[in-house]
Amino acid sequence: MPDIYALFGYPVHHSWSPFIHGMFARQSGQDMVYRLQETPPERFRHDALDFFFEQGGRGANVTLPHKRAAADLVNELTPRAQRADAVNTIIARDGELIGDNTDGVGLIRDLTHNLRLTLQTPRVLMLGAGGAARGALAPLLALQPAILVIANRTSTRAVELAQEFADLGTVSGTAFGDLEPVAPFDLVINATSASLKGEVPPIPARVIGPQTACYDMAYGIGETPFTQWALDQGAKVVAQGWGMLVEQAAEAFFLWRGVRPETHPVLGALRARATLLASSPNTRP
Numbered sequence: 001m002p003d004i005y006a007l008f009g010y011p012v013h014h015s016w017s018p019f020i021h022g023m024f025a026r027q028s029g030q031d032m033v034y035r036l037q038e039t040p041p042e043r044f045r046h047d048a049l050d051f052f053f054e055q056g057g058r059g060a061n062v063t064l065p066h067k068r069a070a071a072d073l074v075n076e077l078t079p080r081a082q083r084a085d086a087v088n089t090i091i092a093r094d095g096e097l098i099g100d101n102t103d104g105v106g107l108i109r110d111l112t113h114n115l116r117l118t119l120q121t122p123r124v125l126m127l128g129a130g131g132a133a134r135g136a137l138a139p140l141l142a143l144q145p146a147i148l149v150i151a152n153r154t155s156t157r158a159v160e161l162a163q164e165f166a167d168l169g170t171v172s173g174t175a176f177g178d179l180e181p182v183a184p185f186d187l188v189i190n191a192t193s194a195s196l197k198g199e200v201p202p203i204p205a206r207v208i209g210p211q212t213a214c215y216d217m218a219y220g221i222g223e224t225p226f227t228q229w230a231l232d233q234g235a236k237v238v239a240q241g242w243g244m245l246v247e248q249a250a251e252a253f254f255l256w257r258g259v260r261p262e263t264h265p266v267l268g269a270l271r272a273r274a275t276l277l278a279s280s281p282n283t284r285p
Contacts, residue, residue, distance in 0.1 A: 009063035024261040059256040074099035089252040104139035106248025128192035129157040141169035184209025195224035213237035
């Protein structure tokens, strides 16, 4: 029987993860299957995760809205999961569940390896102070930015999050409406859910200059509202989170199987499939 892995979330029917991990498995000759587990919060916390591993599950991914709950349910947290206070990858090892977080490493890998950005003491603006931002802050601060500003709809959460990570570098928090940059940022990352709602965070256009790279953790067929706005402002590099999606999955695959898959072929196939969907609205992923 193949080893069984799964993605827990609510909803997850739209997820590209089975496609990604299926390609990883074929590429590396791994005998495994990857399934979607549509799990409402009350079931996830009380029985779904335990039942999956009791039935022989070897590992799991966790997405919204379960990442914080997963951190409470596993037996042990890796340092990066503990720092993020969120789990997106679970490994079954010696009868215990180990919780890890591969989101941040996936983001940095996409920025530096796929997009080939040179980030030397960059000025970074992080939009949002929720779970997506938390998972990315430590890896971003490891780049030793000159400054990292967290901007949120309200300043309280942004300031609290900045204080929590202040031991790792120069980081501050503010509200969207109070953003007053002395110069454009080198990197602007949208970690809010605004794009999923068809919105753009209310930030001033002067945060972007001709050398700015803008990155939306969200992804979709065609431009997201944020990436379209960034293009309109003349940003030098504009990207969606497709690469982050693939790279965080590759890190999880490595933790489970001990094999690091090649991500470029998978990312190319994923983008080709998204293009096909854009031209054929009735085609399902």
